[in-house]
Amino acid sequence: MAMGSTKWQWFYRLGSPRWFYEISGRWLPWLVCATIILLGVGLFWGLALAPPDARQGHSFRIIYLHVPASLLALAGYYIMAVTGAVGLIWRIKMSFMLMKSAAPIGAALTFMALFTGAVWGKPSWGTYWVWDARITSMLILLFLYLGVLALQRAFTSVEAGYRASAILALVGTVNIPIIYKSVDWWHTLHQPATLKLTSASSIHTDMLEPLVVMVCGFYVFYVLALCLFTRSEIVQQESATAWVKALATSESRT
Template sequence: MTWQWFHRLGSPRWFYEKSGNWLPWLTAVTALLLVVGSIWGLAFAPADAKQGNSYRIIYIHMPTAVVSLAGYYVMAISGAVGLIWRMKLAYMMMKSAAIVGAMLTFLALFTGAVWGKPTWGTWWVWDARTAFMVLMLFLYLGVIALQEAYQSHDTATKASAILALVGTVNIPIIYKSVDWWYTLHQPATIKFTSESTIHPSMLYPLLTMIAGVYCLYTVALILYTRAEVLQREKRTKWVQQLVTGAGEAR
């Protein structure tokens, strides 16, 4: 039973058909979480005692940074599944995860620079966490670039998957960089093994935004993967019937 479900999950057609049913619900939940979290954090959360209102960019910066890190594992695991079980859908999801992850990483770096100006007095500082976040952006872009670097599609996907797996070494370094090296970045705000250093009135809208960005990531990943499925499976009968049916409906 488990193997049958796993086999279905690896089917591009099954994924495309099922994900179409998931999207409306996921999109609605995403919109609700992002609207509630952003209004709660930007308008109703109290000002920080030291940073004033400038800290409020944390409600965009931290969720995008957290999800970009988690998204790298999604990309790497998809690549591993593709290498081990030769699943076409896994490679499609790996490419889509690279695109979405790169956008989130860039947004995290950009909002970090905006936050750094009033906090540190400069837009950019090459501290440990920032440097390794930039490295992660290049790893994402490298996976995307390798998809186009080879004439052989099979070689391109395998090379991308290997790069994605090698790059996972960078993720725990990013997590622990503020603990291992002297850095301008503040220590971890949300802690699972001890009490968080952020007041609940600021924490709850932040958690809401993190949940919202996770949902946004999922929606974007599904949309990009669906587009990739149609592109790579365009010669199959079911995609041709889908296109023909959509044309007739117009």
């Protein structure tokens, strides 16, 4: 019995906005340091040290932004859908706050993936944009993120906005496997995936290593941004509580 209660304690703690606010506050300096180091090293390595691509020359260096942004745009959608589902099923407000915070980050990263892709497409395909399956499904992902953002603001009741946008986020998950498989199902201009979990990656080690650093950097950045957006959402939603009031009055003196 005692074991059961400690086992579930973390789950209830996670549901407390105050607990999340305090623990994430302690993570912030570490997340900032890790983000700066990983992205700084990764960018220098990728832009200056990695050898140029035999066919694409230096334009391939855009991969170091395009691939991590695309990966996190997709991973961020999972986070938004899962936290939305947890919020709907167990009625955990903290989970809804995470979901709401994931929307602007995901939208920005999806835009970054599309933008860097367009800029990369010009020198390698001769065009900024094609209506190919991968690119079109990524554009749909952007609209899904924007839809979730809009729904959150469309209701006078915060709770209704949370629930409606969580449902849209869940419905939109059908798009995710389509994005992943689009380069295999349709023969298009977009090259097949560079990074593969199950088989060897189609990229030379010298080019792969900085990409791995950049992907790690983007993951840490994502956690940092999610913490910041969620903390902002917490003080807004919990402004009636004593601890947020105390926070507001104590910060005025610093």
